[in-house]
Amino acid sequence: MRAVQVPKAKGPLEVVEREIPEPKRGWVRVKVEACGVCHSDSLAKDGLWPGIQYPRIPGHEVIGVIDAVGSEVPDWKTGQRVGIGWHASNCGHCDPCRRGDFFACQVELLTTGISFDGGYAEYMVAPAKALASVPDNFNSIEGAPLMCAGITTFNALRNSSARPGDLVGVLGIGGLGHLGVQYATKMGFNTVAIARGKDKEPLAKKLGAKHYIDSQSSDPAAELTRLGGAKVIIATVTNGDAMASVLGGLGPNGTLIVIGAAGPVPVDSILLIAGQRSVKGWYSGTSIDSQDTLKFSTANGVQSMNEIFPLDQAAEAYDRMMSGKARFRVVLDMKTKS
Ligand SMILES: [Zn+2]
Ligand SMILES: [Zn+2]
Numbered sequence: 001m002r003a004v005q006v007p008k009a010k011g012p013l014e015v016v017e018r019e020i021p022e023p024k025r026g027w028v029r030v031k032v033e034a035c036g037v038c039h040s041d042s043l044a045k046d047g048l049w050p051g052i053q054y055p056r057i058p059g060h061e062v063i064g065v066i067d068a069v070g071s072e073v074p075d076w077k078t079g080q081r082v083g084i085g086w087h088a089s090n091c092g093h094c095d096p097c098r099r100g101d102f103f104a105c106q107v108e109l110l111t112t113g114i115s116f117d118g119g120y121a122e123y124m125v126a127p128a129k130a131l132a133s134v135p136d137n138f139n140s141i142e143g144a145p146l147m148c149a150g151i152t153t154f155n156a157l158r159n160s161s162a163r164p165g166d167l168v169g170v171l172g173i174g175g176l177g178h179l180g181v182q183y184a185t186k187m188g189f190n191t192v193a194i195a196r197g198k199d200k201e202p203l204a205k206k207l208g209a210k211h212y213i214d215s216q217s218s219d220p221a222a223e224l225t226r227l228g229g230a231k232v233i234i235a236t237v238t239n240g241d242a243m244a245s246v247l248g249g250l251g252p253n254g255t256l257i258v259i260g261a262a263g264p265v266p267v268d269s270i271l272l273i274a275g276q277r278s279v280k281g282w283y284s285g286t287s288i289d290s291q292d293t294l295k296f297s298t299a300n301g302v303q304s305m306n307e308i309f310p311l312d313q314a315a316e317a318y319d320r321m322m323s324g325k326a327r328f329r330v331v332l333d334m335k336t337k338s
Contacts, residue, residue, distance in 0.1 A: 003121035004314040005055040009047025013058075013120075013315040021117070021125045023070035028128055030082060033140035035119030036061025036306075037314070037321045037330040038148050039175070039238075039261070040086070045318070049114050059119030059332075060086045060112035061147040063140040066131075073128045081134040084119065085147040085290045087283075088112045088130035103283040120314050122334055132290035135298045143294065145175070145304040145329035148284060151293040153180040153234060156257050156282035157187060162232040164188030169224060169233035170209070171246055173200040175321075175328045176236035176259060179304060181207040184234075186300040192227060194220050194246060215245065224249025232257060234282075240265040243279075250277045257282050304329050310336045 003018045023029045041058040043049040062084040066076055076082070090097050090105035097105050110127060112118045117125075132147070134140075146154075153176050162168050168189035170180040177193070184191040185208025192211040193204035201212040213223045224230050229251025235243045240262045247256055248271050256279045258265065267279055285293075296302070306329045309317035314332055321330040 001122040002311060003057050003117075004311060005057045005120075006045050008054045009052070010045070011054070013045070013318055015312055015314070018121070020123050023068050023125045025071045026073060026128055027070045027125050028066050028073055028076055028131065029068040029123055029125045030062065030064040030084065031067040031123055032062055032064040032119050032121060032334050034063050034144040034334065035059040035332045036145040036148060037317050037332060038145075039321065040148070041113065041318065042322065044114055049111075052114060056113070057117035057120050057124070058113040059121070059124075060084070060114075061144045061149070061331075062112070062119030062124065063134060063138075063144045063147065064119075064124075067123065076128055076131060081138070081140075083132040083134050083147045083290055083294060084112055084124075084126050084130045085132070085151055085284060085287070086111055087286050088115070089127040090129070090286075102286050120311065120332060122311070130287055132287045132294060135294055138294060138298055141308060141331055141333050142303060142306060143297070144331050145306060146179075146293055146297055146302075147290055149176050149329060150179055150297060150302070150304065151290045152176065152259050152282065152284040153236070154183045154293045154296060155285040155289050156234050156259055157183050157189075157232070159282070160232040160257060161253070161255060162189055165190060166231035167192060167224070167228050167251070169194055169230040169246065169249065171195075171233055171235045171242065172237035172260065173204050174236065174324070175326070178203070178207060178328045179302065180234050180236055181209050182302040183296075185209065186296070186302060192224065192230065194224075194233075215242070220246045221248030230254055234259055235262075236260045238262045244268070247271050247277060247279070250275060252276060254278075255280060306331045308333050308336075
């Protein structure tokens with residue numbers, strides 16, 4: 001099969017021929033149809049995650065068809081369309097797993113494209129636990145980014161304290177944010193998009209935002225306060241200062257949910273205390289959360305806007321994603337040849 005691997009930390013993405021892998025006990029093989037290119041692929045590319053074994057095939061926004069099933073996989077059959085996201089497996093019996101905190105598994109936390117080879121390939125193998133069922137009318141190439149960017153924004157919002165009608169902010173209108181605005185709107189929130197400059201306002205409004213705040217020409221915290229204060233803001237940007245600048249725009253007991261990996265965020269303790277505001281992070285979710293994301297997206301017309309590349313051009317696709325200029329996600333289509 002053709003695959004794109006990282007030969008060593010900080011090495012180039014290289015197109016190679018590989019043996020088609022066989023699924024072991026509890027795993028399946030998937031013929032990949034599409035794989036999104038996510039900023040977190042840089043963790044594998046640049047060796048920023050501890051313990052990665054190279055060469056490694058990145059990719060954790062995968063849609064494909066089950067092509068072979070290993071032993072002791074009761075629930076899945078060849079021919080079923082499935083998605084595979086970031087969270088691939090957890091042990092199910094350690095203390096965090098027993099409490100339902102699968103992201104905190106201490107025994108067997110497997111991450112697609114990090115712990116094992118991912119979707120920058122014509123075929124991949126994955127634990128059956130990683131699989132999300134894909135709706136029949138779902139377009140693989142258009143939908144692949146929902147397996148990470150989609151689930152992360154969808155799951156952060158649906159597990160937040162916001163209720164229908166509440167003012168909910170989406171900070172940053174990019175790969176995550178353009179999906180966040182759609183989910184927030186379809187969930188019935190009074191959605192406010194916050195981004196730098198005026199140019200993203202028409203798109204944000206088209207995606208459903210009731211309000212738009214240009215954080216360059218105005219103070220976003222003051223503008224949010226004028227709208228009544230946000231119950232929740234999801235921060236999709238990768239800039240800690242931008243996150244800090246909206247904190248004062250949270251209403252009483254409001255929460256800033258961080259999903260953009262930005263390093264330190266300078267938080268004003270007075271703002272936390274005075275409004276009982278909080279800042280928390282959100283981890284994407286498990287395979288059933290992915291399945292819910294796909295179902296909700298199909299039912300409500302939530303769509304990712306993508307730039308499509310053939311697998312052979314994975315390096316160009318990756319550079320395009322890293323440039324921050326893509327509108328808005330980048331997807332590898334296994335069917336097209338360059
Ligand atoms: Zn991702
Ligand atoms: Zn566990």
